[in-house]
Amino acid sequence: MTTAIAPSQRFIRTRHVARKERQQSLAKWLFFSMTVAMIIPLVAIVAFLLWKAAPSLDWQFIVDVPKRGMREGGIWPAFTGTLYLVVISLAVSAPIGVLAAIYLNEYAKDNWLNRLINLAVINLAGVPSIVHALFGLGAFVYAAKLGYSILAASLTLAIMTLPVIIASTREALSSVPRSFREACWNVGATRWQTIRSIVLPNSISGILTGVILQVSRAAGETAPVMFTGAVFFKAVEKGTLFSYGLNDQCMALSMHLYTVSTQVPNVKESIPFATAVVLLATVLLVNVSAIGLRVWLRNRKKW
Amino acid sequence: MSAAHQIAISTRALDLWYGAFQALRNINVSIKDGIITSLIGPSGCGKTTLLRCFNRVNERYGNVRTSGTIELLGKNIYDPDISLIELRKSVGMVFQRPNPLPISVYENVVFGLRIHAAGGRPHKAELDMAVEKSLTEVGLWKDLKDRLNDRATSLQLEQQQKLCIARLLPLKPEIILMDEPCSALDVEGTRGIEELMFALRGRYTIVIVTHNMAQARRASDECIFMLLGELVEHTRTNDLFLNPKNPKTEEYIEGRYG
Numbered sequence: 001m002t003t004a005i006a007p008s009q010r011f012i013r014t015r016h017v018a019r020k021e022r023q024q025s026l027a028k029w030l031f032f033s034m035t036v037a038m039i040i041p042l043v044a045i046v047a048f049l050l051w052k053a054a055p056s057l058d059w060q061f062i063v064d065v066p067k068r069g070m071r072e073g074g075i076w077p078a079f080t081g082t083l084y085l086v087v088i089s090l091a092v093s094a095p096i097g098v099l100a101a102i103y104l105n106e107y108a109k110d111n112w113l114n115r116l117i118n119l120a121v122i123n124l125a126g127v128p129s130i131v132h133a134l135f136g137l138g139a140f141v142y143a144a145k146l147g148y149s150i151l152a153a154s155l156t157l158a159i160m161t162l163p164v165i166i167a168s169t170r171e172a173l174s175s176v177p178r179s180f181r182e183a184c185w186n187v188g189a190t191r192w193q194t195i196r197s198i199v200l201p202n203s204i205s206g207i208l209t210g211v212i213l214q215v216s217r218a219a220g221e222t223a224p225v226m227f228t229g230a231v232f233f234k235a236v237e238k239g240t241l242f243s244y245g246l247n248d249q250c251m252a253l254s255m256h257l258y259t260v261s262t263q264v265p266n267v268k269e270s271i272p273f274a275t276a277v278v279l280l281a282t283v284l285l286v287n288v289s290a291i292g293l294r295v296w297l298r299n300r301k302k303w
Numbered sequence: 304m305s306a307a308h309q310i311a312i313s314t315r316a317l318d319l320w321y322g323a324f325q326a327l328r329n330i331n332v333s334i335k336d337g338i339i340t341s342l343i344g345p346s347g348c349g350k351t352t353l354l355r356c357f358n359r360v361n362e363r364y365g366n367v368r369t370s371g372t373i374e375l376l377g378k379n380i381y382d383p384d385i386s387l388i389e390l391r392k393s394v395g396m397v398f399q400r401p402n403p404l405p406i407s408v409y410e411n412v413v414f415g416l417r418i419h420a421a422g423g424r425p426h427k428a429e430l431d432m433a434v435e436k437s438l439t440e441v442g443l444w445k446d447l448k449d450r451l452n453d454r455a456t457s458l459q460l461e462q463q464q465k466l467c468i469a470r471l472l473p474l475k476p477e478i479i480l481m482d483e484p485c486s487a488l489d490v491e492g493t494r495g496i497e498e499l500m501f502a503l504r505g506r507y508t509i510v511i512v513t514h515n516m517a518q519a520r521r522a523s524d525e526c527i528f529m530l531l532g533e534l535v536e537h538t539r540t541n542d543l544f545l546n547p548k549n550p551k552t553e554e555y556i557e558g559r560y561g
Contacts, residue, residue: 110365179402183467185363187415187474188392197418198404 049280053273061274063239070233070264075275077236080243081250082282084150085225086218088246089157094211096158097165104166105173106195118170124163132160133227141228149247153229160224161214168210172203205297212290216283222254230255232263253279310374311336311478311508312357317371319352319361326352328532330371334525339500339509341523341540343516345561349532350512354480357510358394359387376477392419395471397481401463403455403470408447411455411466412437415474433473441469441499461492465499479503481511485518497522516556520544528552 050057064074108114136156146152176199184194230252236243244250253275261272312334319327327349334340342350355361356373359380372379380390392415403411410417413430434451438444443465447458455466464484471479481500485493500509500522513519519526519540526540528549536543536552547553555561 177402179398179400180404182360182396182398183402183404183470184414184418185360186358186391186396187418187471188388188390189414189418190388193418197414202405 046280049273049277053270053277056268056270056274057277062278065236065238066233070260070271071267072271075253075256075278076238077234077243078251078253078256078275079278079282080236080241081150081230081234082219082253082279084244084250085154085157085230085252086215088150088154089161089218090211090215092155093158093162093165093214097162098169098207098211101166101169101173102195105170106191106199121163121166125167127160129160129221130223132156133223135159136224136228147247148231148249149229150244150250151229151246153225153250153252156224156228157218157221160221161218164217165211165214168213169207172206172210173199175206176202205294208297209290209294212286212293215286219279219283219286220254222252222258225252226255226258232259253282309336310334312373312375312510314356314373315371317353317356317373318369319349319356320368322366326532327356327369330534332527332534332537334508334510336376336508337505338524339504339511339522340525340527341519342510342512342527342529343514343519343555344529344535345555346514347531348529350527350529351482353529354396354482354510354512357478357480358391358396360391360396362387388419392474393476394478394480395474395476397464397467397471397479397484399483400487401460401467403458403463403466405454405456407452408455408458408466409434409451411470412473414470419474437469437472438466440472440503441465442495442502443469459492460488461495464488464492464496468496468499468503476507478508478510481509483512483514486514493518516544528555530555 061074062079063076065076067073104114104117108117133156136152136159140146140152140155141148144152146155180198180202181194184198189197229249231249232251232255234244234249234251257272257275257279260267260275310333312332314330314332317327317330318325330353342354344350352361355364356369357375357380361367361369369381372381374380375390375394378385404414406414409430412434413425416425416430416433435444435448438447443462446462447453455463458466464487468479485496488496497518500511503509504524511519511523523540525538526543527537528535528543528547528551530551536547536549538548543552544556547556
């Protein structure tokens with residue numbers, strides 16, 4: 001049964017439709033403007049930093065040591081200090097985190113204990129870094145008698161990055177389709193054979209990305225290293241890579257930035273900005289390489 | 304085949320629970336050696352669960368509890384000296400969606416040999432032979448002999464499913480379990496798999512779960528009808544479809560529920 005609508009009046013744009021279309025375009029513009037609002041500060045920060053840092057920014061700045069009470073010179077000791085902290089902390093947290101995640105995801109039964117551990121891991125990942133700093137101070141500096149040292153600071157950073165590594169590794173492992181595991185089990189593969197031959201090769205890109213992304217966190221955090229092993233100034237030789245021992249204290253980029261910005265009077269204006277740019281660039285470089293690695297590994301797998 | 308078939312699988316008083324939910328109730332069944340037996344019934348009747356009992360892979364899916372006995376070729380698979388690895392080597396499974404591993408065709412076929420190799424690597428010649436033999440047996444050798452290094456996941460679905468069957472053969476399984484092996488395939492693919500099942504009959508005991516009653520009728524020697532976790536009827540396929548003894552079976556095969 002058709003109602004009596006004149007053919008010329010069919011399918012035309014009524015006032016009701018026009019209102020819906022207006023709402024739709026309003027929504028689109030709202031979302032677009034928020035995207036712009038997000039991008040502007042990002043670009044502004046980077047541009048501002050680069051502009052301010054330009055006078056000091058050259059290769060010498062990276063490989064030179066601070067001079068005249070940090071009012072001149074470069075950031076080499078802080079740069080290598082951060083390198084030490086990041087490498088040692090990840091050398092500790094990556095194996096523990098990845099292997100624990102494999103256990104939790106592939107072996108542990110899905111019971112209340114496993115769920116509790118999962119909840120704890122997620123919550124630990126959200127603990128503020130200053131809390132980790134205090135823990136590190138109590139546990140590594142005092143209780144374990146490591147003193148204020150690279151080792152204590154690295155272990156503190158390791159504790160801080162561990163939960164995130166566990167969470168991201170579990171994520172990567174659970175993205176491997178269950179049907180692959182079923183195929184293995186049903187020809188009599190042990191869990192370890194399944195993990196080694198199928199699960200790991202297909203999740204390694206996600207696992208590595210998760211680990212590498214923690215580099216930027218370990219490099220950027222100030223509180224944990226300030227409490228446990230980073231110092232105001234440490235005299236090292238210009239341009240040498242192996243200038244610290246494990247039990248030494250060290251300088252770190254994030255801490256150095258804080259120092260030259262707030263603790264030292266009459267610092268050349270461009271120095272704090274140049275330090276920030278180096279920190280930013282290092283982190284960016286690491287993240288870009290993580291993305292590159294991910295793309296490369298993903299192109300090798302097709303399912 | 305001897306006149307009186309030997310029994311490949313027999314269960315006695317088999318109950319199974321997923322947590323508090325009882326999925327199988329007092330299943331007593333004897334599945335004969337060397338023939339194709341189909342499991343039919345509406346969704347959720349427990350046919351896949353029963354199938355997964357036969358190589359105890361159920362236990363990998365979390366909170367499962369069973370009681371009763373399952374004897375495979377005369378041995379109770381719940382005996383304490385059972386190795387699940389050896390059991391699953393002899394009782395392979397094929398799934399709804401073809402699940403070739405994301406490695407080459409060649410590596411898929413020899414996967415079982417590699418993981419079961421006792422000490423050292425298996426010889427290349429031995430592996431090559433196994434690949435040719437298994438792929439020939441499932442009718443893929445002619446098509447794939449020049450594509451052995453291709454990724455298995457790049458094959459057509461029918462080829463993938465045949466490859467999944469070929470993957471079981473180098474381990475010399477006694478029983479092949481198939482869980483709706485054709486539900487992801489088109490008419491041609493289904494025909495291909497069914498023909499392969501006929502070719503394998505006799506050498507292997509095949510148990511197939513299917514949603515498709517026409518397939519059960521075409522492709523199986525005996526048929527088991529299940530409903531709500533219970534075994535309703537188990538008899539020769541022709542008898543089940545022509546003279547069902549239980550009214551529930553009759554109603555199901557006439558399509559009054561399902």
